[in-house]
Amino acid sequence: MSEIILETKNLTKSYGNVKALDNFNVKFEKDKIYGLLGRNGAGKTTLLNITTSRIFTDSGMVTAFGENAVENGQVLPKICYMPEKDMFMHKMKVREIIKHAGGFYADFDMQYAENLCEKFVLDKNKKYNALSRGYESILRIVIGLASRAPLTIFDEPVLGLDAAVRDIFYTELIEDFTNNPRTFIISTHLIEESADIFEEAIIIKNGQLIEQTACETLKENAHYVSGKAEAVDAAAAGLNVIHTESVASVKICAIYGKVSPEKLRELKAAGLDISPVPVQKLFIYLTEN
Amino acid sequence: MDRIINCVKFQANRYLKTTIVFTAIFLISYFAIVAMLLLAEPEGSMYMGYYVMALIFAFLTPGILYKDTFNNLMLFSNTRKTITASMLLCTVAFSALLAVLSELGELLNLGMCRIFNSLISSSIDNIYRDITTPQKLLWFFTLFLMVVLIGNVYGAFNYKFGKMFKAFFWGGFGVLMMLSSLLSNGQVYIAVSNAAKWFFGYQMVGGANWCSLHFFIVAVVLGAILWLLARRQPQNA
């Protein structure tokens, strides 16, 4: 197993009666791109805020780079966390913000930051409060990428960006990752287009970790089984059914879990239709209540 | 230590800019009044001290900057210890700058009052008979340390409690003002008066230095409060 960069043990955080995180345990390894997926309010942002000491947990531990991460001046500078919320000084120019950022991350690459500003057409002379929502996201992307921090975290990095710009981001992310490997954690709603970028997906539901697996495994282990209701029920017995639908006399089941090729052939031979489940739908089924 | 210095650099620009703007506005108003005096000598006399106006400015600036500074520096992966340490260093530098500017303001008054009878050269020389220039600088410096830290602590409380704090603070301030105007006579007034005189070293030998010491102690206490407020403060967007 590769070196563990970030680990949480039994993190629990409540807001009033609501448990935002419930005994949360997760491990992130060195030099991998992770997708952090979950519905609104599932606990993604709470998790990210706690692991980077922006807020404090009620109980549990966070370890990063082998040390207790809480308020740790040795460890925090190795983590660049660009959150969803707007936090820069409004009256500062983009140029100044980037310059200051450069002073706080040991591996910050100013030349790369300049290149990214050009690629994204980010006007460095604009004041932060004059930027549109999209460009605010772009600034966070530029700083996060150029920081070259060994652990770089993005919370909803592509909010407000059109498809073309999102594409630039994914391209830059992969390219920089291949040339300068580091651990990326990216929290996003846009699963369909980003699933292939991630090596592993981590799915959060109601403050709990429900799945941590390679993205291909997610896809390989999900199937739609459809056909006559009785046949489908018989076939699905003993399998992990995560969703069912009926249209007239046709029943469709989504099953999740490792199914052998023989079993699949068996099901097809029984006259059932087996088809893949789109990642977006799979995510919805897994996180449904 | 590097990181603390970078945090100071981050704030320095804002502090410098606002100080320049404030000083410019002060000078414009100062010379506007001087121009009016050239036209007509009014009855009575007045004192225009830089430091009096600067007190308000010294309180407001850190109060207004606290939230953005805290959020932005935390965004750049700094610990609360580092952020607070940098705020304290900025306070020291800012206070020193304002102290020097205040002394220059006093010198300006000295020059102007030779020309205009309606201007008083200094209020401080009247309070502290035997004050020397170094003592004056120290007095200004510790005064601003205290006031800037009040501003910082205000900013920190505001960050923690938001609107509720603002309501309490200014509401309480208003109540205090009312109370003090009601108590213009009586035992309480005398007691408060004497305490204030003691605190400010009024008409004591070496009074300015005692006052500076008292300012400094209050500043240290406020600094500790600032530290404690930030220690476990979760980030508010």
Add this chain to the structure above:
Amino acid sequence: MKLDFSSEKSIYLQIAENIENDILRGAIEEESQLPSTNEMAVIFKINPATAGKGVGLLVDEEIVYKKRGIGMFVAQGAKKQIQKKRRRVFYDNYISTLLFEANSIGITRDELVKMITDGGADNE
């Protein structure tokens, strides 16, 4: 080489297949170098580990091998190796579906054989 992100087939399998197809067609010669997994990742906008997994499959089947410090190369005899492999699964992948479909629409075996020998010239 193109990837179908909406396909049932995993990306890494598609990569392996695409490389095999290029070798079969002669687009990639034996003993020539493959693009690196990093290059593939950037071109297709996929995680390099996925590209690596696809290439890894080919290494396991000895179609491709690694030259230390240089990169991945197509093995000698890779073309033959692929053809052999594909023959084995030809029936499952193509013939059985063909037979099933022909059966469902009522095409007899003889008609089927005629179609194949005539190359589909008169199947109106």
